[in-house]
Amino acid sequence: MDCRSRLRSRSAVTLPTGRNEAAAAAAQATSAAQAVTIESFLAELAAFQTAASESLGGVSDGSGLEQARIEFLGARSGRLKAIQKLLSGLASADRPAGGRHFNEAKGAVTALFAALQDKLAVVGAGSAAVADAIDVTLPGELVRLGHVHPITQTIRRVQEIMARLGFESVDGPEVEDQWHNFEALAIPAEHPARDPLDNFYLAVARGTDPLLLRSQTSTVQIRVMENRRPPLRIVSLGRVYRPDTADATHYPMFHQVEGLLIEPGTTMAHLKSVLRQLASSFLGGDVHVRFRPSFFPFTEPSVEFDMEWGGRWIEMGGAGMVDPAVLAAVGYDPDEVSGFAFGLGVERIAARRYGVADIRDFYRNDVRFLRQF
Amino acid sequence: MIISTKWLSEYVSLPETTDALVERLLLSGLNHESTQAVGNDTAIDLEVTSNRPDCLGHIGVAREVAVLFARPLHIPDPRPQEVGTAASASIAVEILTPEICPFYTARVIRGVRVGPSPSWLVDRLATVGVVSVNNVVDITNYVMLECGQPLHAFDLAKIRGGRISVRRAVAGESFTAINHKAYSLTTGMGVIADAEGPVALAGVMGGAGTEIASTTTDILLESAQFAPLTVRAAARGLVLASASSYRFERVPDPAAVDWASRRAAAMIAELAGGQVAPGTVEAGQLAASPATIELRPGRVAEVLGIEIPAERQQAILLGLGFVAEPGATDRSRWRAPSWRRDCGREIDLVEEIARIEGYDRVPENEPIAARPVTESARERTLRRATEVLVAAGFCEAMTRSVVGASLEALGSPWGDAAPLVCAPPLVRGADRLRRTLLPSLLEARAANVAVGAQMPDLFETARGYLSRSAAPDTQSSPVEEPLLVSFVMGGGFTAGKGLAEAVLERLGLGGVAMNEPPVVFRPVSLDLFAAGRAAEIVLKRPGLPAERVGVVGEVAAAALAGCGLAVGAKGRVVAAELRLDRLEFAVDMERPRSRPSDFPAVERDVNLIVDQAVPWGDIAAVIRGSAGVLLEECRLVQVWTDADRLGAGKKSFVVSLRLRSSEGTLAGEDANRTVEAVVASCGQQCGAVLRA
Structure with missing residues (x-):
């Protein structure tokens, strides 16, 4: 599996949307998370987005890209993950807007990653063989077509x-x-x-x-x-x-x-x-x-x-x-x-x-x- | 009809080039087949439609040329000089069966010297593909090819008893034709007989016993009319078609009977010597003259969509030999010439005017008003069924509607009534109208396997033919024609069933969203299918009796072998057939559509242990009935048996239930309650036990 599809597979964040789970999340927030204002949350997001795009601008190879991925989008301790945790600290009235902005920022940074990854893959193919490159002349999986007489x-x-x-x-x-x-x-x-x-x-x-x-x-x-x-x-x-x-x-x-x-x-x-x-x-x-x-x-x-x-x-x-x-x-x-x-x-x-x-x-x-x- | 241009030019002056001639003839009804140079002559082969016997002679074609190119037509008027004793002194003629021969004339020519024809005659016949025999026979052929009236010359000395009788053949009567083959005749055929037996097969061929030979001196020249159906029956029955029978089947010009007789007699006197005896001996009557036809002035424009001036219309009809009769001022009255029996109505005159004027004058940009069209339920049903099968990778086959005994013997899912039989067979050995498409598709599969074609999965949509038991009245047909869609594929029962279900779903019957599909699968026993491995598809509609609308099953070893397919575990073949005519109602059914729920689903697997005898269908029905509104999908994941872990005679159904609410996110407890209800019902109704 290549790096890009791994990113994609993790991109779906389940936001509390259903009533029951929302109630459960709210209960958790009051006990475990600190209160966060929407303004500070949005500022965090903006800072994240700026930092990510700057960092990615300086990436020139696969390992640099992977480092940046772990820093910004890492599932365990990435900066985005940290911001996600702040979500539960928002006032419940602010939470839908916060979630929406969070998703937008996440989508934008993920897209930057994917674009850069494609670019590096093209460059890599020109210079050195990529370890998991496929033989593109292999036959595709057969899709049998029917025919009308x-x-x-x-x-x-x-x-x-x-x-x-x-x-x-x-x-x-x-x-x-x-x-x-x-x-x-x-x-x-x-x-x-x-x-x-x-x-x-x-x-x-x-x-x-x-x-x-x-x-x-x-x-x-x-x-x-x-x-x-x-x-x-x-x-x-x-x-x-x-x-x-x-x-x-x-x-x-x-x-x-x-x-x-x-x-x-x-x-x-x-x-x-x-x-x-x-x-x-x-x-x-x-x-x-x-x-x-x-x-x-x-x-x-x-x-x-x-x-x-x-x-x-x-x-x-x-x-x-x-x-x-x-x-x-x-x-x-x-x-x-x-x-x-x-x-x-x-x-x-x-x-x-x-x-x-x-x-x-x-x-x-x-x-x-x-x-x- | 092969035309010699040299010959043709005797009657009418021809256009500069043969191409110009044939092009114009082509566009006025004489289709051009080919042009060929023969010596210093040109042969053009024209296709003459069956309504135009007049064009089976050079004069008829010359008349067309004369009208098309507005040139004069010259037709000879032969008047043989008559000498000696009257013909009636040498021969008597009687017609015993006027329905076979309405009119017969005999002419006598005495003192003829039979010998070779002059070279011009030999050449002319050679141009049109006729081999010269002797001067007398050549002249009869020449005159037939000139005016379309067949003639026959007998050696008068060999006519026994001085009398000609036209009658029906006696069954089994023997006749040797001039081709020196003997034929056994039937009563449907007409003969020309002398005192002792047949001397000619009426209108078809003369007999060997009276043929013109070098020793012949006196000739009986026959010019007659024979009934087309009798001639046709004899020619077909004895496989003895001739230039003569071809023309009599199309009814030559009655007026040509006399003309041809005079023409041939004059030519024989001129080219073979001999004296033409005065008079002809006649029997019967010529057909009555044609009726008067009225032509309304606006009619041509109404039919053709173009205006043709009245004077031009008249000129065309006059040129073709129609005779103008006095009539009312608002319409013209016409009598058709004797050689145009095909013209008896106003529309016939319109067609004559049109084809001579030329259809190139008819415009090709006349708009028609727009009209809406809807696709019928049958068309949509057919199209949808085809879409599914093509999407599944199948090729559409077209197999013969009529099959042989061995395929037919494989039986039908649609009843046991004997198949309808046709004659002649469609192809050798195939005379039974098929009651199912499946054996034909199996045979087509076998043909593919035989040539090593890969994945020969085929389907077909076509009619079956069922004999209805005793039609209650003469109005309803004793034949029922179900519209069938059938497919044959490699694989087992479930593969075939899955595809059959996909077709049904696309037709609006079944599918995952339907809680109670109107079709159910039930075990069935048919010769076509392996025992215990086939189902009938039964349609249940409210208020109507349940009926079989399809079958699906693994094909029986005997049926595979009977169709030429290998039998064995690797060669499993599954086949299905559906009656689309019984299912087409569904494409018009309105069914409610619902908006899918936005709330998340909960998946729960349950493992139910039941007795071996409990079918999945029962469990599925109980689950659907007991799960309530939350059940979105009930999917069978696995069926397994293990005597050690489940106990003897038991099996396990692993079922995945997808539950979802349209009103909110489903709580775990709600999902659990549903699953508990399902398990309890399966326990009560099917004896199912939840496996821990």
């Missing part, structure tokens, strides 16, 4: 950005029915997207309605629209499932973040502007977005949207104006409200953002991989 980090980042734009996050069931996964999204029974080979259908049904693991988080948007009236701004997110063979860019389980805004007078200009704000916040800087026409059953017009990244256009996801048939399916009047929706493939964005070449790495759960995020 990069997919979760990506989702949270999009969530946070969208929250600033007034979109609240929602989730819904992963096991879905035909209505929410397909029909309400304008995907009719004969649509290839409903092929049993392209979905994970469950062996159980609700009545005669087959259930499946949802293939998109748009299901949640339908559920929210069915239960709430516009205006609406939500981000639905979570796991979705499609029977793709796992490879570097596909996995049968992945994550989507989908935004939905339903408000009267919404146009594609609003969609583009919101996506631009998302892109700018996500990527940093003033990022532009580009629309390319595309086709999705539940939006019309439908577009793919690209963001400008490193001088190139990068595909980010799909978007569009909510199809009037979808608005009608949830009981909204397409002539009164309009809205837009967009979706992002989280794995793809995360892979690009972190430079991960194979999205299967996100699901290997190797802590050597996860600790890099």
Whole structure:
């Protein structure tokens, strides 16, 4: 233990603060201590402080410092200790003020000591080795840090950005029915997207309605629209499932973040502007977005949207104006409200953002991989 | 769809550079995949969305180019010279199943000389990646790639009985395709049959028995419509996708049935000799013409947020082949062209106008009004649970929601109902929706151990999937999806319990300041956990039945082995799982906050000897109940047994009590009185004796 921490460990003086102990101290004072006036007490303190600072000013090495420490701050017979004893001789009305001044003087002198000690340590290190110097290249004591999964980090980042734009996050069931996964999204029974080979259908049904693991988080948007009236701004997110063979860019389980805004007078200009704000916040800087026409059953017009990244256009996801048939399916009047929706493939964005070449790495759960995020 | 620029330029004059062409197509809906020089031609690969079968032919793409660059479009109008006996003298056609084939036409060409194609045709097909077979087959392919309508040529002499029937396959019926592989058909598939059996799989592939050979002289040319779902089912069922099935699945232009037949017949007559017999033999009916679509004048601006002049809107629609119809003055009326079945509503017209005008005109600085957002209880619960586990040094894992039989067999803390099963499996062998995350995390731990990763302590937040016993009505789902947080770490029970308690505390349940935590730990027996070394976490809320909201325990040797982890004293693994969906209420609970006392505390240790059977929880409850308001903290310091010093069947709890008053400095006598009360109560209620 070095000198400085020893000083610190002794610096706490317990002053009588509680009623019971104060009473006990007062009783002791009347019997053992001589009466002291506050004026003389303060004078003693001032003299102590002046002497200490003068003495310390002349100290040039460790031994001199230690001598000064014993003289002024020594626990047994230091000058400060002597002054502390005078405290109990003060009139009880003066005692709080006396204590306060005592603590101030003590703090000031202790601080002088610490400063001088630091100074001498620096000088000492330059000339001769300090006896208890440590090898500063020794490893620090390990503090193990946990790590949030990069997919979760990506989702949270999009969530946070969208929250600033007034979109609240929602989730819904992963096991879905035909209505929410397909029909309400304008995907009719004969649509290839409903092929049993392209979905994970469950062996159980609700009545005669087959259930499946949802293939998109748009299901949640339908559920929210069915239960709430516009205006609406939500981000639905979570796991979705499609029977793709796992490879570097596909996995049968992945994550989507989908935004939905339903408000009267919404146009594609609003969609583009919101996506631009998302892109700018996500990527940093003033990022532009580009629309390319595309086709999705539940939006019309439908577009793919690209963001400008490193001088190139990068595909980010799909978007569009909510199809009037979808608005009608949830009981909204397409002539009164309009809205837009967009979706992002989280794995793809995360892979690009972190430079991960194979999205299967996100699901290997190797802590050597996860600790890099 | 691969496009030859040379070929394309037959219908429309192209812009100066291929780059300019593909850039404009890219921004109007035909995604550019690649450009490649082939000989003195250029092949551009375009991605065509499933709603645009018209662009699965060069003419469709040419039409887009014509509109985008405002250039004239030239489409040939082939009129083959018809000679000799009528086609109907050579063949009869019947459709037995109109749901599979709404319309079928057959044309007869006699006296054909089958041979190699001219080099221009070979080259053109080579540019788009099609290998030349012979002049007749090449022409059918060429015309398909020109207009998007698949064709098939049969050797007429090999059609038995002079009759073509379109029907469903008979189950088990055998068919040898032109790839010379034999297929066993099912009733879901459509076939073209002659008097004796199938000669083609409708819309998918022709048969080997009637294929065009060097000896062929008379040809039956099929141009027909086939139902997309039937074609798709057959192509997928037999793993026999073809350029033809790809197009029929997307429904080609009905008007192209006749055009393609004429075009191919004229080309065969020209390039392979032969005489086109007068007329076609037809069965069925073409789809009805599209309905009229009304477009309100302000609609485009309402959807797009930009103004496009009415004249420009009209020019775009006319260029795309839409026909203006007379209508009311306040709106325009349009009929979609036959090749645009995807357009039937006003919004479809808006989209057409938008994509040709270009989305680059849509501004990207249109503000939306601010709206406040609050984080839901679920989000906060998830975030807080994650914070604790990350702070504890854990890495978040993401494991598959669907597991195999061996992991599933380890059981679940959430009931014994059989797992839900999905088809197909998520990955090979994994078809059971998991009822707990723990086996998946154990397996992930094993994978880490296998590669020598250090301290692979993992957690995950995800859904479980539970089968609800007999849903009372068809409205409620038979599936319950608890939101789970689970962790797996090296160590013993108390390490796991401590972390579980930390999570619970952060969620607002428990913690040192709570005199009566709403969750209690009780011994539990589950297959996942070692016997006698696990607890269930039970939530007790006033007015509600107690329920299990979590489990924590040392993992059983069998479960460790089942997940690929070593079993042994050094490899102790503790795991816990909590149902966040049952705990999220707590983050919204208002609890009183108090100002900490400024007065000093008094610490008193007591050493209580009790019977081995007395659990700490009982002693702790008695201490909390009897110590009164002065008790700030009751901390178990040590548990020890020593038959010599304590007596057989006894153990000692060394308990440190921290007492403090909020009203003043605690006197020794007050502290003593509290400790005496505690010892007395422990004696009365638990048989505890103070060890001197």
